[in-house]
Amino acid sequence: MISFVYNDTRYELQPVGSSWNVLRCESGGRRVTVGAGLFPWKGPADACCLAEAFVQTAYPVxxxxxxxxxxxxxxxxxxxxxxxxxxxxxxxxxxxxxxxxxxx
Incomplete structure (x- = not known):
């Protein structure tokens, strides 16, 4: 699974078929779905860049x-x-x- 950190919060990309789910990792190991079925047919590197932009828009600092x-x-x-x-x-x-x- 691909992960990145934004605003001291860790996010993960989970491949689901040909698209990606974006998950926010919370304390206690809980994961919350931020977006599902995003970035179809994108590779891991492109999906990670797009997910970071998506998270920055959804959770502004x-x-x-x-x-x-x-x-x-x-x-x-x-x-x-x-x-x-x-x-x-x-x-x-x-x-x-x-x-x-x-x-x-």
């Missing part, structure tokens, strides 16, 4: 927070529209107290 861009509002008549500041997102991690950008 944080969220990207995009705040308002108050420095560059748009105006339509008297209406002031404040859009998102996509140039300076903060990435907030679940497992530590940190952000990528400090508030200004």
């Amino acid at each position: 944080g969220v990207k927070l995009v705040g308002p861009d108050v420095q560059h509002p748009m105006t339509v008549g008297d209406l002031r529209i404040v859009g998102p500041n996509v140039g300076h997102p903060n990435f907030i991690y679940w497992d530590k107290d940190s952000t990528s950008c400090s508030p200004t």
Whole structure:
């Protein structure tokens, strides 16, 4: 069985016919199915790369927070529209107290 570690959790790929199941290994030896019947006809190396991408999407380690861009509002008549500041997102991690950008 092929295994990899992501965010301090071990995952395994289990071949089932021509496809793969992705399992999350929990404490006590228990395995939980994350995805079944994935990546048909892929070899072990390709399936492992695809499984890692799948797990990173299914279990993100944080969220990207995009705040308002108050420095560059748009105006339509008297209406002031404040859009998102996509140039300076903060990435907030679940497992530590940190952000990528400090508030200004």
